[in-house]
Amino acid sequence: MRRDIFQAIADPTRRAIIVLIALQAMTPNAIADNFNTTRQAISKHLRILTECELVKQEYQGREIYYSLEIDKMKEIDKWLQQFRKIWENRFTQLDNLLSTIKKQKK
């Protein structure tokens, strides 16, 4: 079992669940209402999301409210950081090129 955050967001249903519970906590039943699968399938997705700590549970009687562990999402952001440096650099280089051309025109 790999069960890391990148594998977690690879599945489109799980990405949709993440978006769904990002703003408000929801029960498995309520989440499942939004999809074309069984409640048990959603339950399995929630287990995967819980295992990699992308989601937290809040017990309330027999109901369980699931909500997004927003801080965990930053790990993806962190990995992206190294590439962001590259694409921002590209822009800077382009800017420099453009201003050089501008100067040459003068």
Place this chain on the structure above:
Amino acid sequence: MRRDIFQAIADPTRRAIIVLIALQAMTPNAIADNFNTTRQAISKHLRILTECELVKQEYQGREIYYSLEIDKMKEIDKWLQQFRKIWENRFTQLDNLLSTIKKQKK
């Protein structure tokens, strides 16, 4: 075959390849030297990365140089955007709370 960018970065070997060729183009053989698998396995990963346009090829004789399509990486960034709003908001709320407490102290 799903073959989208999120599925592409789910595999740790593919993520490592992406990092490896982010700064300079490399041939499949050179890439494979960095891993504990066969060249053919790397070739398959490169095919997947090519299929979802995360990577571009440059033919040079019998060698093929692979390099990262950095713009494609922005798609992940774009998806993250909606959550970035949330976590930045949290910080703002915390700031407001702190300044409210500060005011009350006065």
Place this chain on the structure above:
DNA sequence: TATATTTGCAACCGAATAGTTTCATAATCA
């Protein structure tokens, strides 16, 4: 207390995945 509701878990199934070995093709070099 008996029944209904909410939930997770186990067993099973078909499809996808990552890897291997083998082979074909094309370019380079002696």
Place this chain on the structure above:
DNA sequence: TGATTATGAAACTATTCGGTTGCAAATATA
């Protein structure tokens, strides 16, 4: 030209994945 090198593709395999059905446990309700 013949051998070597770089590469991709095909066939196969073990494992994982996402889904289903069926069941058990715990809470709520009549």
